[in-house]
Amino acid sequence: MTPQVPTVLSELALLAMRNAGPGVPDGERQNELTLTAMLLGVAAEVWDAAAEHLVRENRALAALLNDGAGEADLRLSVLRAENARLRGRLIAAHIAAEQAGDTARDAAIWAELIASTERRKLSISSI
Numbered sequence: 001m002t003p004q005v006p007t008v009l010s011e012l013a014l015l016a017m018r019n020a021g022p023g024v025p026d027g028e029r030q031n032e033l034t035l036t037a038m039l040l041g042v043a044a045e046v047w048d049a050a051a052e053h054l055v056r057e058n059r060a061l062a063a064l065l066n067d068g069a070g071e072a073d074l075r076l077s078v079l080r081a082e083n084a085r086l087r088g089r090l091i092a093a094h095i096a097a098e099q100a101g102d103t104a105r106d107a108a109i110w111a112e113l114i115a116s117t118e119r120r121k122l123s124i125s126s127i
Contacts, residue, residue, distance in 0.1 A: 005047045012036050012043075038124075045122055054079035057116050061086035064112055065093060 015036050019029045051074055058079060062068070067086065073079075090109065097105035121127075 005043050005050070008039060008043050012039055042122060042124065050076055051079060053119050054083055056119060058082050058086055060112050060115065061090055064108060065089050 015032055018024070019032050019036075024032075054076070055074070061083075065086065067089065090112075094106070094109045096102075097109060
């Protein structure tokens with residue numbers, strides 16, 4: 001499971017507050033604040049791209065599944081719910097394709113899963 005940005009930001013806020021205390025050793029403070037800064041950068045990148053990734057992925061999944069649903073509401077919560085619904089349908093479609101021996105459908109599903117992973121790569125990704 002990937003934590004959502006608000007959860008990460010809450011944890012980082014607690015970490016920053018703890019490191020503001022006078023009893024934190026300098027080395028520990030430096031390490032934790034460096035980690036905090038890096039995670040804030042990643043959170044900003046994820047947050048900035050979240051709607052675009054979900055819209056693109058939902059469109060790709062809807063096309064793959066011949067699902068006519070659209071994205072009239074671009075709130076992240078709505079896009080995530082639609083993504084979860086489409087992914088549920090994708091799992092069922094993938095199982096059906098494998099059981100039927102439909103290699104073309106299986107390949108198309110795998111191609112979208114790979115594309116989805118590529119879309120979500122972060123700028124700090126080593127791969």
